[in-house]
Amino acid sequence: MAAEATLHHGHGTENTAGHGHQDDKDLWQGGHSPFRIGYGKVMMWYFLISDTFTFASFLIAYAAERFANSAAWPKAAEVFSSIPVHAFGLDKLHAPLVFVSFMTFLLILSSYTMVRAVQEGYRMNKWGVVAFLVPTIICGIMFLGCQYLEWTHLIREGMTPTSASSLTKVILFGNLFFVITGFHGMHVLGGVVLNTWLAVSAANGRFDKVGHYEMVEKLGLYWHFVDLVWVYVFLCFYLL
Amino acid sequence: MNFDEPVQGHLHWDDNEYSFGKKEAVRTIAILSVVTVVEVGIAISYDAFSTDGGKYKWGISLLMAIFSVIKVIFIMGTFMHLKHEKKGFILTCLLPFLFLIWAIIAFTFEGSSWEMMRGWLNAF
Known part of the structure; x- marks a missing residue:
């Protein structure tokens, strides 16, 4: 019991050294988290770190190409100058960066509802979790819808992964734009699917039976990561 | 696949932690929103009104990069709970x-x- 107590205070190596074989054996048998968090959460973090490197590789490639074509590189405020929504004549307005700012707010808002769902999970409040997951899913779907509108608008203007429009001039701009925002969009789509599964599982009482809502926290980490990556996609393509 | 493996960690909050967490989440979303509005405002204003011919664009870019780092610190620290880990x-x-x-x-x-x-x- 004493060994158990020392290990649980996170100083196993120092405190148990020289106190008999039992302590050392306990330590080396595994089952104790030096970080005091669950295995699944640690692994989710490690996955997200590796995914950060994938996104970083894309964005650094973007930076290299931009520096290699600095004179001809298109201006974001010109390329993304309209709202690609035909209703109410919105597409006729000169509104640079307005649409993408709206998309950014959707992700920020969904991050808030996600963190609230995680907090309700800490309180074992099943319907609280579901109530905050539903708007998170809706924001994710709206984000994907906005991305569809923006992509079709840009493709109609002539910017595709293999061709440049009169505004973009550099083919690589379109190429990198569709690859990077597409890769991010795939992550959002994955998040929407996982969050839907999560909401259904929570509503069915799966996590009440298990006794904790750690899965909400793990998928919450993934969802915040999607928001975090967007900060840099937004920075590289729209702000710089 | 077993998603419900036993965990070690702090998975149940008391009333104090819950109300602190709620306030912290509201504060964070407010900061993220304000920083985003400022970023977009500066980007649009610079493109619309600058007369330096892009000479000081690097300064604006640096400012944007700093703002983005601030946003990431808040997302990782508060939303992803990293600042409360070991x-x-x-x-x-x-x-x-x-x-x-x-x-x-x-x-x-x-x-x-x-x-x-x-x-x-x-x-x-």
């Missing part, structure tokens, strides 16, 4: 990103070099 875990998660500092510097120089070499090749 120090060893925080370092485990953050130290690998030091490689990216090298990568950003190296590849922006590399990109500039490509442009310069293209100029030389065109001269022949």
Whole structure:
């Protein structure tokens, strides 16, 4: 019991050294988290770190190409100058960066509802979790819808992964734009699917039976990561 | 696949933690929103009103990069709860990103070099 107590205070190596074989054996048998968090959460973090490197590789490639074509590189405020929504004549307005700012707010808002769902999970409040997951899913779907509108608008203007429009001039701009925002969009789509599964599982009482809502926290980490990556996609393509 | 493996960690909050967490989440979303509005405002204003012909664009870019780092600190620290984890875990998660500092510097120089070499090749 004493060994158990020392290990649980996170100083196993120092405190148990020289106190008999039992302590050392306990330590080396595994089952104790030096970080005091669950295995699944640690692994989710490690996955997200590796995914950060994938996104970083894309964005650094973007930076290299931009520096290699600095004179001809298109201006974001010109390329993304309209709202690609035909209703109410919105597409006729000169509104640079307005649409993408709206998309950014959707992700920020969904991050808030996600963190609230995680907090309700800490309180074992099943319907609280579901109530905050539903708007998170809706924001994710709206984000994907906005991305569809923006992509079709840009493709109609002539910017595709293999061709440049009169505004973009550099083919690589379109190429990198569709690859990077597409890769991010795939992550959002994955998040929407996982969050839907999560909401259904929570509503069915799966996590009440298990006794904790750690899965909400793990998928919450993934969802915040999607928001975090967007900060840099937004920075590289729209702000710089 | 067993998603419900036993966990070690702090998974149940009392009333104080819950109300503190709620306030912290509201504060964070407010900060993220304000920073985003300021970023977009500066980007649009610079493009619309600047008369320096892009001479000081690097300063604006630096400012935007700083704002983005601030946003990421709040997302990772508060929303992803990293600032409440053990120090060893925080370092485990953050130290690998030091490689990216090298990568950003190296590849922006590399990109500039490509442009310069293209100029030389065109001269022949």
